[in-house]
Amino acid sequence: MAAMRKKAVRFSAQDDLCLLREVVAQNPFSDKGKWATVAMEVTSTVDRQGFDVDTRRVRERTILLLEQFKKSDNDAAKKSGTNEEVGGKEELLQEILDLASEEEIAKETAKKKKEKEESKAKEMRKRAMETLRPEVSEGEPGPSSCNKTSVIAYLSEKAQSEQDLRKEELQLEKEKLKLEKERLEFQKEERRQQLEMEKKEKSMMFKMMQALIDNVNKD
Structure with a gap:
């Protein structure tokens, strides 16, 4: 069924x-x-x-x-x-x-x-690969220690870039949490005022009804 x-x-x-x-x-x-x-x-x-x-x-x-x-x-x-x-x-x-x-x-x-960081990392990898695969002319020596230095520089730059990105993400998250906290505080106060207003309205309605009942009983 x-x-x-x-x-x-x-x-x-x-x-x-x-x-x-x-x-x-x-x-x-x-x-x-x-x-x-x-x-x-x-x-x-x-x-x-x-x-x-x-x-x-x-x-x-x-x-x-x-x-x-x-x-x-x-x-x-x-x-x-x-x-x-x-x-x-x-x-x-x-x-x-x-x-x-x-x-x-x-x-x-x-x-x-993210797209900017990915593009930057891609360019850095490209530069590193070009350094690791140099064009060697006939009679010239092969890759030397300068290639290793370039790789180390690339890895260092990559690590620094990732560290900077992480710092920016943490700062953004911190600011977001701060805004969320302020918004919640505002909403809490707004609710309190709303409840207080409703409470006063109910009290006034009760008094009006009580006065009306009292007038009917007097008649």
Whole structure:
């Protein structure tokens, strides 16, 4: 018997906000494995029966929202949420676009650096081979000790190049970790403020309802 297909999950405006906050917090563009964490956090946060999303669903939903945002096609979002929700969604989407762009730039920079180093190493090997296989004219002596000196110089230059590349990679990784730490701190503070605001709103709603009940009882 064929397995039953999983029922599609629909996202509300609030669900989208929850998803986008997690994407910003986890930054799955730098680590694809973080999509699983995003799915788990969103599923546990959205308190609605039957709401269960997997890695593929949150990734596809995020991509769809980004495409709509880039095309400035937010009519559907505006119809399904308040102005405050729409504004918050646009800010989060812009931040996510910035994260994705940063990762693309980092990957392109790393790719170009690797190509440059490979080209340099190839040229150095070529020069070394030319030195090891000199053209010997009739009556001239064969390869001398100068060839050995050239090989040693090549190996030394190669080792220095690899060492410099490693230092650059370590520095880049250090800067990346620093930026990630600052981003997480910012997100932590933003969440704290959001929770504080929600707490105040709930308290105000409770007081208003209590006052309304008291007025009804007096009548």
